[in-house]
Amino acid sequence: xxxxxxxxxxxxxxxxxxxxxxxxxxxxxxxxxxxxxxxxxxxxxxxxxxxxxxxxxxxxxxxxxxxxxxxxxxxxxxxxxxxxxxxxxxxxxxxxxxxxxxxxxxxxxxxxxxxxxxxxxxxxxxxxxxxxxxxxxxxxxxxxxxxxxxxxxxxxxxxxxxxxxxxxxxxxxxxxxxxxxxxxxxxxxxxxxxxxxxxxxxxxxxxxxxxxxxxxxxxxxxxxxxxxxxx
Numbered sequence: 220x221x222x223x224x225x226x227x228x229x230x231x232x233x234x235x236x237x238x239x240x241x242x243x244x245x246x247x248x249x250x251x252x253x254x255x256x257x258x259x260x261x262x263x264x265x266x267x268x269x270x271x272x273x274x275x276x277x278x279x280x281x282x283x284x285x286x287x288x289x290x291x292x293x294x295x296x297x298x299x300x301x302x303x304x305x306x307x308x309x310x311x312x313x314x315x316x317x318x319x320x321x322x323x324x325x326x327x328x329x330x331x332x333x334x335x336x337x338x339x340x341x342x343x344x345x346x347x348x349x350x351x352x353x354x355x356x357x358x359x360x361x362x363x364x365x366x367x368x369x370x371x372x373x374x375x376x377x378x379x380x381x382x383x384x385x386x387x388x389x390x391x392x393x394x395x396x397x398x399x400x401x402x403x404x405x406x407x408x409x410x411x412x413x414x415x416x417x418x419x420x421x422x423x424x425x426x427x428x429x430x431x432x433x434x435x436x437x438x439x440x441x442x443x444x445x446x447x448x449x450x
Contacts, residue, residue, distance in 0.1 A: 243275065252279045268299060277309060286317035304344035311336025312353060330366060333357065348386055351375040355390055359397050369394065385415035389423060401432050421445040 243258035256279045263272045277292035293310035300306060315333045318326040334357060340350035355375045361367030372394050380387025392407030408424040421441055429438035 252282050286313045289313040304340040304347050307336045308340035308350045351379050385411050
């Protein structure tokens with residue numbers, strides 16, 4: 220009888236832990252981040268090196284804009300699995316968000332690590348689109364004196380073009396829009412629509428018309444075209 224009881228307890232414990240993990244995932248998917256956080260932390264206490272749990276907790280803190288805890292989780296993931304491109308990309312992302320909230324002098328000291336994290340993601344996964352988008356934004360936002368460069372942003376837009384024509388056109392449109400070359404941006408966004416035709420491509424063009432070119436009628440026509448294609 221004791222043996223049977225021990226066997227029941229032995230098999231019940233991992234099942235209970237798994238149910239905690241499943242419940243945490245469901246809460247995360249519903250956007251119930253505080254509930255998910257508590258459940259994942261409970262699961263992590265019994266499985267301290269579980270990669271998926273660490274990633275979920277990093278993602279949760281990212282959603283909650285708690286950059287330093289997110290950096291801690293992604294940093295641990297990079298150490299446990301240094302050849303995973305996404306871990307380096309996510310670490311660079313939250314480091315960048317943290318830098319935006321720091322004083323300028325401290326933020327300047329983070330730029331190198333942010334850039335290297337995204338570059339490492341690309342080195343590990345040459346087809347990593349998100350890391351290239353992040354580097355484009357980094358080179359656009361940085362002042363030239365500390366490394367900002369349109370030519371470098373264009374370089375990664377060109378790489379995106381080779382990997383995903385839609386992303387390439389959107390990136391080139393974004394760069395043109397950033398530098399207020401609105402007719403050039405319009406051209407690229409139209410090319411993105413012709414290649415992809417997703418809601419995102421139409422939204423970028425419509426937003427350009429409405430918010431930058433003061434052409435609300437063209438914005439409405441763009442959405443009308445999208446809605447017509449959906450039918």
